[in-house]
Amino acid sequence: MEVMTTPAVPDAPRIPEAVHRRRWAILGVLMLSLLIVVLDNSILNVAIKTISTPEPTGLGATQGELEWAINSYTLVFAGLLFTAGLLGDRLGRKKVLLAGLAVFGIGSALAAQSGSPAELIGFRGLMGLGAAFVMPATLAVLMHVFEREEQPKAIGIWAAGVGLAVAIGPITGGVLLDHFWWGSVFLINVPIVIVAIGLMIVLVPDSKDPKPGRIDLVGVVLSVVGLVLLVYGIIKGGQLADFTDPTALATILAGLAVLVGFVWYEKRSDHPSIDISYFKNRVFSAAITAIALVFFALMGVTFFAVFYTQSVRGYSPLETGLLMLPLAVAQLIFAPRARLVVDRFGVRAVCAGGLTVITLTLVAFTLLDADTPIWVMEVIFFFMGAGMAHIMTPTSVVIMQALPREKAGSASALSNTFRQVGGALGIAVLGSVLSAAYRGGVEDELKVLPPGARHTAGESIEATLGVAGRLGGRGEALVSAANDSFLHAMHITALCGAGVALVGVLVVSLYLPGKPPKEKLTSADAPAPDRVGADR
Template identity: 50%
Template sequence: MDNPPEQHTGHPRRWQILSVLLVSLLVVVLDNTVLNVALKTIQEELEATQNEIVWAINSYTLVFAALLFTWGVLGDRYGRKKILVIGLVLFGLASALSAFATDPMQLIIARGLMGIGGASVLPVTLAIITVVFPPHERGKAIGLWAASVGGAVALGPLLGGFLLEHFWWGSVFLINVPIVAIGVIGILLLVPESSNPNPGRLDPLGLLMSITGLLLLVYGIQHGGDSQDWLSLGVSGAIIGGLAILILFLWLEIRSDHPSLDISLFGIRSFSASLTTVSLTFAAMTGSLLFLAFYMQLVRGYSPLQAGAFTLPVAVGQLLAAPRSAKMVERFGARKVIGFGLVLAGSVFASFVFLQPDTPAWILLVTWFFLGFGLGNVIAPATTRMTLAVPPEKAGAGSAVQNTVRQVAAALGVAVLSSVVAIAYTNTIRDAPGITELPQA
């Protein structure tokens, strides 16, 4: 199926289409962080062990990261609208199963199913934006997409805290169902179908290798962060095995006449440089949000809702900066805008070492607003540069690559920061009576 003819002048309903895509995007990305403040409650209600609650988190992110690339490739081949609807329906059904889980194993399985469905949304929505918007408007549209991703990551703890304050623990999952229903209806009514007109033969071996390699790599990263034992056979073996399979996958793709991944993308300087920038930024952002959840609840003693509220300035900063970044790039150039954002966000990250239990709340709010503002000036223009470097017919695979690397980087950021926090926490309270276990953030 050819891409719609409106790809040069823009689809006449492109802004309505973008609104529907952002609704679908928000509900899936929120789920990556909404559990940050709900873990203790869920663990108590389901009488879950520490290991079971960790798997309830990791089953989602593990499958999510492993399938991003595959969903993007399938969207290019079989139709992005079709794949998006299938993924959202599965995500919504699995959310309902998660909400009414009666034991930890049910929750772990349901969360894994959520990850399978949710993984379709990031690469496919970005690919559809590339198709329905003309080149001169893509920067603004992608800026809104990037702002939604970053904002949803930051808003997750706030939403989770609010729901736990007023409803039962299952509400953090059940809230997804009506939003998914609205998104699916909007997609069916507004979004045009699109795909690569010349997809070539399917590369099942390549897709299987990418899934296996990513599963092992992300599992190793997550397990290393949870256990704080990066040299154990289970952790190092999974990471090395995953990297080996992914390297073999890249080697085979170079020699394939019908590759799932166009290796030449990495030879495009703007694509590879922006990919590196976004990956490092996401690793720092997701890791810092874990640190902030730990700091607000365990150091300052705030409730889940109060702790979640303190992430709001991060989201506000991103929502203000990202949509406007396209105009800033036109005026100053992408390098200067991204460089400014990196310096600003990096300064805030560095300031975390000065946090004290009694640091005034207004300082935290202002500081974290600037963090969001800096991130908005990095993620949006860098994502735009990557997307514009990819031919529209390969938009799904191109966006899948950047989202996959971004998700792996996010997992690494959480794992490394959780290890650092665990060591610092243990050193601080090792002599305190009655404390025998580190609460998981």
């Protein structure tokens, strides 16, 4: 105990004084970089309907092409995050951040000028490549410019930025689509990237891992291929409303087999992308699982909520974005303060409470019908944001402090990999449940159409409404059937999401730590050996 209570040595500061003084300005630059990367996924949601319309207004993208426009970004992002974290550890986080921002900016400019859905999917993948190098480096730099006692507060602000970006993306997209063409939702990234690069060059210090790991190319290929096959099979099964279809089932099984091979290879590799031994720590595993399940539910909900507001309720893209504002407000209010709740009640109680709130909000989506007062959805979104805030902050702190500071890039990448994989699977699984349930509800009404047109018209509510619009007066019954079928499918999907969140409640209740006794808090908060010279 004597060592733990000895005052820090001022002659050997671990963080240079000049860096310490500008740490909050550095956090601001990191938040700006993080904002555009996370915002890009949610900003696309409100543009889906516009992009699906024929040229010159949109690209005439099909339902499948729209899903891949979202998932090409997410899967490249998730598949390369860990390798990007290792490259940051090896080459320097600042260099990797600058390169990632540049690639992201170039990909955004190209995506804005896409002339076909295929081009958009490809350029979105390029944007995902750049984003993969930005996100883990932001949290790794944060861990190097803040002392351990300030890290929970800084991570809380960082986590609030993630939630804020998810929520304000639809608002930003709605404003742009009200005044400009669909490509503006990507082009807006370019000036922000330029500003972020300039500020980063001036303010952000570089850092490396003195003992970086080797790059695991085989692991990267196996993880990306496995995820792409799995997600493709899930989406295909949803489009066909038949997950036992040979093509869908074979692709899902192949994806799972490749992912099992990935885990087998990683356990035997001397330079794995993911150190499987981390998961022997049950606290670490539970925190990672909680993040994945939260984003599984959130991204799936965001996906169907946009169709509910625009297709069923008739709101514009801008109005849809504004309706999601309570989600952002709750993040801003609660995320920076979540650490105070953790200090009082402990990580387990706070995370279990947050996931319980999310479970209940997902169940509450079953209350929404075509004429439900819209304020009901606003209340649901607010509580969902509050629940998220009380999960993201404590789990991020647990994950980042579970590994040595030198491995900050790897810890950040692992956390964000599971966040993105959770989100991608949420869109794929819940989107497929939505698609399958919708087709099952509307297919009887589609018998008025020629046999060749029925399958395409039943893929989504947008496809059905498009066909109904061309039928004139005869299409009114089809519009009513489409709305009823979508609402039924949305309720089923929301309950599936609630089931996933409930699993998260059980995981964190069993494995995350409770509130430690007061005498243990004193020793835990005392300066650790790696914090010599940390106090100012």
